[in-house]
Amino acid sequence: MSDATGCWTISDVPLQCGAMLPQLRLVYQTYGELASDRRNVILYPTSYGAQHRDIDWLVKPGGILDPTRWFIIIPNMLGNGLSSSPSTGDLPGLAEQGYYFTHWDNVTAQERLLRDVFGIEQVALVYGWSMGAQQAYHWGALYGDRVERIVAVCGTARTTEHNRIFLESLRSALTADPTWNGTTFDGIPERGYHTFARIYASWAASQAFYRAGLYRQQGYESLEDYLWRGWEQNYRRRDPRDLMAMLDTWLHCDVSDNPLYQGDYERAMGAISAKTLVMPSTTDLYFTPEDCAAESALIPGAVYRPISSIWGHRAGNPVYSPDDAAFLRDAVQTWLHGEG
Structure with missing residues (x-):
């Protein structure tokens, strides 16, 4: 092998x-x-x-x-x-x-x-x-x-219409950052990453997941710790232009x-x-x-x-x-x- x-x-x-x-x-x-x-x-x-x-x-x-x-x-x-x-x-x-x-x-x-x-x-x-x-x-x-x-x-x-709203919210989170110049990013979209990650986290797991606090089983000390280390740091590994490109692929899925x-x-x-x-x-x-x-x-x-x-x-x-x-x-x- x-x-x-x-x-x-x-x-x-x-x-x-x-x-x-x-x-x-x-x-x-x-x-x-x-x-x-x-x-x-x-x-x-x-x-x-x-x-x-x-x-x-x-x-x-x-x-x-x-x-x-x-x-x-x-x-x-x-x-x-x-x-x-x-x-x-x-x-x-x-x-x-x-x-x-x-x-x-x-x-x-x-x-x-x-x-x-x-x-x-x-x-x-x-x-x-x-x-x-x-x-x-x-x-x-x-x-x-x-x-x-x-x-x-x-x-x-x-891609369903409901799913499309979620994707557009992610795109809006990135492009609302002051580093977005209309076609690309002039710097690191600090606010964009922050908002993007929280939108993603709110949809990715169920309400029951959060009620049960299952993120603590993964070693996170608090909800904020989970959102920062489990989500925002993860997406900060990716170039924001690439995140946008993959969103566009998802939006065009048919x-x-x-x-x-x-x-x-x-x-x-x-x-x-x-x-x-x-x-x-x-x-x-x-x-x-x-x-x-x-x-x-x-x-x-x-x-x-x-x-x-x-x-x-x-x-x-x-x-x-x-x-x-x-x-x-x-x-x-x-x-x-x-x-x-």
Whole structure:
């Protein structure tokens, strides 16, 4: 078993928004060994604000994704600060002109990475949480004959209007900072980071989570300590331009908004032929169980299996919740072994 980090680049890539990207850089991490028939592949796209080292805690022997059996690839999402992003210099002048990345851009680049670098034509599973789940749905709709299974955890294939309000509030928090000049930041958005983190924290966990004070189980001394160390310091690791770029990708998420489906959302969902497991959290405020159930009903043969948890959206990335992690592990292992 071996892990490896790679960086794949291609030149002159047309983005869905209409811009031409002089160079597209896709940074990825692999775990395990690729089988001789190249059919033991799990693709695990990143979520909002995350880079591969932030989400690979579940990749371990006996874990939710087991590298002793599967070859796991984490492609870093465009805009996340490792792959092409405003902060990497791969978008000279483009970010200031209002261009943006979409999941069409992410997934079509990932598909080329799999083919050109690894010779992979078939994916056993696309596993994604949050914005990773958005990418999993796009994989199912765009490359249906290439994807055997999908596990979509706490995410939707299209951004809802309610979710859009949350995203716009985050964008407003950053752009209300005095360092925002209308197109970019002239300095560190101290007030922007502060407000951004508190908005995010208020939505990410449920009301029951805060009533129970579960953040103290993670070693935080108080609510303020949790908001500062658990949220604000975390997002201060990211360039604010990258945070904006990923917000724009999330805002533009629609599995049917592409040349293949031309806005026909139900047709795009109905075209997903992969065996799909939809796993929302029962207390998620971003991607509500009702929204996820409605989408599940549009996918032929999809199974809807919610995570009963008070951890809200973070039940889908349960670093600190052993019960939720065990539930996810059992569900994923059952799904991978064809027993679902």
